[in-house]
Amino acid sequence: MIIRKAYKFRFDPTEEQKAQLAVEFGCARFVWNHALNLRQCVYANCIDENGKGENINYVGLNKHLTFLKGTENFGWLKNATAGMLTQKLIDLDKAYDNFFKGRAKFPKFKKKGHSESIRYQLDQRNILSTYSAGEFIKLPKLGFINVRWSQLPFGTPKMATVSKTASGKYFVSFACEIEQAPKPKTSRVIGVDVGIKDVVVTSDGFQSGSPKFTYQHQRELRREQRKLSKKTKGSNGWKKQRLVVARVHEKIANCRKDFLHKLTTKLVSENDVICLEDLNVKGMLSNRKLSKAVADIGIFEFNRQIKYKAQWYGKQVIVIDRWFPSTKMCSSCGSIKQIKLSERIYRCDCGLVLDRDLNAAINIKSAVLKAA
Numbered sequence: 001m002i003i004r005k006a007y008k009f010r011f012d013p014t015e016e017q018k019a020q021l022a023v024e025f026g027c028a029r030f031v032w033n034h035a036l037n038l039r040q041c042v043y044a045n046c047i048d049e050n051g052k053g054e055n056i057n058y059v060g061l062n063k064h065l066t067f068l069k070g071t072e073n074f075g076w077l078k079n080a081t082a083g084m085l086t087q088k089l090i091d092l093d094k095a096y097d098n099f100f101k102g103r104a105k106f107p108k109f110k111k112k113g114h115s116e117s118i119r120y121q122l123d124q125r126n127i128l129s130t131y132s133a134g135e136f137i138k139l140p141k142l143g144f145i146n147v148r149w150s151q152l153p154f155g156t157p158k159m160a161t162v163s164k165t166a167s168g169k170y171f172v173s174f175a176c177e178i179e180q181a182p183k184p185k186t187s188r189v190i191g192v193d194v195g196i197k198d199v200v201v202t203s204d205g206f207q208s209g210s211p212k213f214t215y216q217h218q219r220e221l222r223r224e225q226r227k228l229s230k231k232t233k234g235s236n237g238w239k240k241q242r243l244v245v246a247r248v249h250e251k252i253a254n255c256r257k258d259f260l261h262k263l264t265t266k267l268v269s270e271n272d273v274i275c276l277e278d279l280n281v282k283g284m285l286s287n288r289k290l291s292k293a294v295a296d297i298g299i300f301e302f303n304r305q306i307k308y309k310a311q312w313y314g315k316q317v318i319v320i321d322r323w324f325p326s327t328k329m330c331s332s333c334g335s336i337k338q339i340k341l342s343e344r345i346y347r348c349d350c351g352l353v354l355d356r357d358l359n360a361a362i363n364i365k366s367a368v369l370k371a372a
Contacts, residue, residue: 001179001180001182001312001314002113002177002178002179002180003177003178003179003180003312004175004176004177005154005155005175005176005177005178005180006172006173006174007151007153007173007175007176008149008151008172008173009147009148009149009171009173010042010148010169010171011145011146011147011148011170011171011172012146012148012168012170013142013145013146013170016206016345017142017143017145017236020142021162021164021170022082022142023079023080023109024118024141024163025116025118025287026112026164027076027077027079027080027084027085028080028084028085028088028116028118029110029111029112029116030077030349031065031077031085031089032091032092032109032110033109033110034066034068035063035064035088035089035092036107036109037093037109038056038060038061038064039055039056039092042054042055042056043055044291046280047316052132057093057114058089058090058093062086062088062089063107064248065077065085065086077126080141081120081139081140081141083121084118084119084120084140087118087119087120087121088118088119089160090121092107092205095107099105103324112150114165114166114242114246115165115166116162116163116164116298117161117163117164118161118162118163119160119161119162120139120140120159120160120161120162121159122139122157122159122160122174123159123368130238132149137160137172139160139162139172144248145172145333146207147172153174153176153210154176154178155176155178156176157175157176158174158175159171159174159175160172160173160174161174164217165250166242166246166249166250167243167250168243168246169249180312180313181273182313182314183269183313183314183315185272185314186270186271187272187312187336188204188271188273189271189272189273189275189360189365189369190202190203190204190267190268190271190273190274190275190361190365191203191275191360191361191363191364191365191366191368192221192267192274192275192277192361192364193277193326193357193358193360193361193364194276194277194279194297194299194302195357196290196293196297197210197344197357198210198301198357199259199263199302199363200263200267200288200296200309201355201357201358201360201363202267202336202361203275203361203362203364205358207357208263210297211255211259212258212293212296213252213255213256213259213296214252214292214295214296215296215355216255217248217251217252219231220248221245221248221249221252224241224245224248225245226241227241227244228241228245229361232312256296256298256301257298257301260298260301260302260305261305263302264306264309265309266317267306268309268310268313269313272315272316273314273315273316273317273318273368274306274310274315274316274317274318274321275317275318275319275320275364275367276303276306276317276318276320276364276366276369277319277320277322277324277326277360277364278319278321278322278349280298280322281294281299281300282354284299318365318368319370320364320371324363324364324367325363326360326361326363326364326367327339327346327356327359327360327363329359329363330346330348330350330352330359331352331359331362331363331366332348332350332351332352333348333350333352335349335350339356343356344356346359
């Protein structure tokens with residue numbers, strides 16, 4: 001099947017490229033905030049005959065941006081790439097659309113922070129001509145960038161996103177349409193229970209364990225954050241220490257992402273049908289005693305990865321209703337009993353004695369097979 005595969009590579013900009021990127025990030029942030037403020041003012045002050053506020057879309061904002069570039073006070077916007085600023089207005093238009101359709105919250109103003117991102121539209125003729133030269137990525141006003149290629153991308157990208165992380169690293173990402181071959185069929189169906197003690201327990205007895213990356217680096221993170229709190233905000237020492245703290249957070253996030261990628265790839269490769277439970281992640285995070293452990297698992301990221309990988313490789317993911325009593329139900333006789341969170345072994349009057357997570361995984365699998 002044809003899929004859109006995303007690639008993300010780190011690159012090392014020169015000093016001139018860093019200076020230009022700082023200009024690009026600053027102009028993009030100003031355009032976003034100025035356009036968002038203008039849209040809010042127009043909606044609040046321009047009322048139509050039905051009593052509703054009028055709206056100004058991307059086309060009107062783009063004309064206004066062209067006018068600003070011609071003025072004396074905002075002529076510095078010409079130093080940034082015109083296409084990049086246009087993409088920022090398109091992103092704002094999409095943010096409004098997502099808000100009105102209930103997919104996201106209302107867009108916020110951006111402040112000068114430590115992480116930035118901008119998008120470029122790539123010249124397709126230029127990309128094709130650089131394949132033979134081995135350069136591949138050339139960005140407007142930046143030229144060729146020194147990318148650390150971890151793999152060779154396939155396909156031709158149309159857009160490229162350049163981002164700067166809080167730790168000061170630069171990345172370029174893009175998506176290409178490629179032909180993805182399905183993985184071999186195994187005729188296996190498993191139920192998967194996601195939890196804290198083990199990130200994943202499957203109905204066939206597999207237990208992934210829980211690395212608890214936040215707890216592993218908690219002592220180091222606490223020590224570096226205390227050093228940061230003792231420094232004057234904005235000073236050179238504070239800026240250096242902020243990078244140290246950001247690198248610790250980045251290490252934790254990368255470890256978690258690497259663990260989840262290996263885990264989801266294993267599950268998708270070894271099974272044809274994967275049965276999951278629709279968990280109330282937001283409610284779990286509101287529990288003060290469990291929120292840290294739940295966040296450290298990365299349940300949302302686990303579900304996202306396993307769903308798109310199953311689609312890539314021709315496998316199937318079935319999600320059962322969140323109100324299904326998978327933990328309370330006996331996988332042998334079907335009776336339901338209340339069980340405390342501290343009880344790790346499920347004991348039933350019928351004589352079943354089983355690990356509670358394994359019992360839940362078996363129930364999830366049975367519920368899918370019965371509904372099929």
